[in-house]
Amino acid sequence: MFYKKNHSQVNFFFLLTLTFIFYLYGKEWCSYLGIEWAIKYPKQFIFPLKIYISSFVKWLMNEAHFVIFSFKDLTRSISWIIEQPYQFILSLFAKGFYKGQGQEAQLILPPLSWIAVTTIITSLAIYTKDKVLVALVSLSFFYLAVFGQWNSAMITLSSIIIAVPIGVLLGLSLGIASYKSKIIEKIIRPVLSLMQTIPVFAYLVPILVMFGFGPVSALIATVIYAMPPMVHTTILALKGVDPQIKDFGLISGCTNRQLMWKVLIPSSKSTIMVGVNQVIMLSFNMVIIASMIGAGGLGYDVLTSLRKLDIGGGVESGLAIVILAVALDRLSQAYVRLRPESKSKNQSIFKKYGLLLICLAVMAATYLMGFVSEFIKSYPEELSVSTSVFWENSMRFINVNYYDLLESIKVFLLIFFLMPIKKFFIAIPWPWMVIIITITAWHYGKFKLSILTFLLLMFIVISGLWEKAMITIYLCGSSVIIACLIGIPLGIFAGLNKKADRILTAFVDTLQTLPSFVYLIPVVMLFRVGDFTAMIAVILYALAPAIRYTAHGIKNINKELIEASLISGCTPRQLLFKVRLPLALPEILLGINQTIMLALSMLVITALVGTRDLGQEVYIALTKADIGRGLVAGLCVAFIAIIADKIIVASSNRLKIKYGIM
Secondary structure (H helix, E strand, O other), X not given: OHHHHOHHHHHHHHHHHHHHHHHHHHHHHHHHHOOHHHOOOOHHHOOOHHHHHHHHHHHHHHOOEEOOEEHHHHHHHXXXXXXXXXXXXXXXXXXXEXXXXXXXXXXXXOOOOHHHHHHHHHHHHHHOOOHHHHHHHHHHHHHHHHOOOHHHHHHHHHHHHHHHHHHHHHHHHHHHHHHHOXXXXXXXXXXXXXXXXXXXXXXXXXXXXXXXXXXXXHHHHHHHHHOHHHHHHHHHXXXXXXXXXXXXXXXXXXXXXXXXXXXXXXXXXXXXXXXHHHHHHHHHHOHHHHHHHOOOOHHHXXXXXXXXXXXXXXXXXXXXXXHHHHXXXXXXXXXXXXXXXXXXXXXXHHHHHHHHHHHHHHHHHHHHHHOOXXXXXXXXXXXXXXXXXXXHHHHHHHHHHHHHHHHHHHHHHHHHHHHHHHHHHHHOOHHHHHHHHHHHXXXXXXXXXXXXXXXXXXXXXXXXXXXXXXXXXHHXXXXXXXXXXXXXXXXXXXXXXXHHHHHHHHHHHHHHHOOHHHHHHHHHHHHOOOHHHHHHHHHHHHHHHHHHHHHHHHHOOOHHHHHHHHHOOOOHHHHHHHHHHHHHHHHHHHHHHHHHHHHHHHHHHHHHHOOOOHHHHHHHHHHHOOHHHHHHHHHHHHHHHHHHHHHHHHHHHHHHHHOOOO
């Protein structure tokens, strides 16, 4: 009778007990039974997929021909098409226009002055009629000039100006195509899911081989990384349009083209603009990573500082990226909320296009005055301020005065938290781990999910990367546990307290605008390289979803249920643990899911600080331009992410059905 009521819990504890036994005695049993292959997969049975992939790409680049042109000609043509607008924007904002090449090049026209660029960006903010935004944007760009980051920031901004429109247009086109055709949607959705789960470094290897080293390759990598959210948002936006609006368009005699561009797109503009905002932020997230294959600007400055352990320079450049990202993020969000104004036909040209005319006037004036005054042309270096010494002294002060405390925390967590988890995952025989995860998938998602999980796990096994995959899971799991222990209570607090919600929302928004590399700089300076450093960086990067989803789940519980619980005599503690948390659990699980996704993406970047997981495998492949090795390791990371995502989403859906939410 007890088993029938609690069979899930009994089965869970039974499997957990068996797993613990395998952890303690698995190696001894396998050695005794003569099945050492269950501990370490034999090298002779590893499928050399990475060799086949590398050989195929080599053939594609050197021998493949399509009618009258080769594949190499195609990639170089694409590179040339992207390079032309990029060079123009780069000349306009950062380098100026030259006649000739090399040492004989003569400057024809200087780049836009710092005053002109600041005026243009401020005008965009003024158009939103948000005074706080105007102050934020103008001060942000003034900061870049005063603190000596202007030139690098303009190179970065040039890349963003090119990458974002390409990502938006491609994403919008694919989203519209998916909306019109269910077949295209079925093809695109899994591809996009794979694109979002494959580590960024894995993109860089084939792009580097196909398009060469340089800023164009960095732009292409940025577009590929930043485009998927735009596709998803476009599909959701078009499907979310009120059917009555669509019917009115059809009744009015709209053609399919008119219906799309005159009715559906304008009606879903606000949602689509959210996708544009995501493209902007993901493009900034790629700034430092893209610098590894030729992108200059702030990302290159941060990467160089990180390699030289230049604390001050790294923090300065990192702060400049954050400030630029926050300014453009808030500006794009303001345009999402902006409502169209009705303009009178009798308005004067200045009233209609006043801001544009002011910008053109400032551009012309600063160009002319720049020939007379150096201050107008570029902010003088002698007036710039550097905070490099301040950051170096701050880090030195912390290391000198708090070294023992920081080191004791590090050693304690390494010995009593990280190392036991690492030993647990490495010690368990891989067949048992495959069985356990497959059974878990079957429990939540039944037959299809269990088969998918088994196949993806076996791909990791036969690729010979099982041990590195277990180290990846150990680092990801450790980071997610601590991120959830911090994030979920904060999310509960935000869900119950409006003031805390406002503060934590601002905190979470800031965390999500910071590029991933920025987290590495202070952590490396404080804790040096190793697994602990990687874990701290991952926690900081992946903390936001745990807070956001928990707060969302707590706030969106049906108020009638809360009132009924209070009438029934529930104490505040009972209300929280017996009502709010169980009902918010599906949302909390989705937050944990997103935390895992961010943790996995960050782990590839933390390979730079000495981890020995799949991220390091991808990074080594990048340094050696080994496409096969990078893609196989990247696919293994993606498959871990897909398994976690599918199982958690399935469990969340079961809970929603259980509590009548879905």
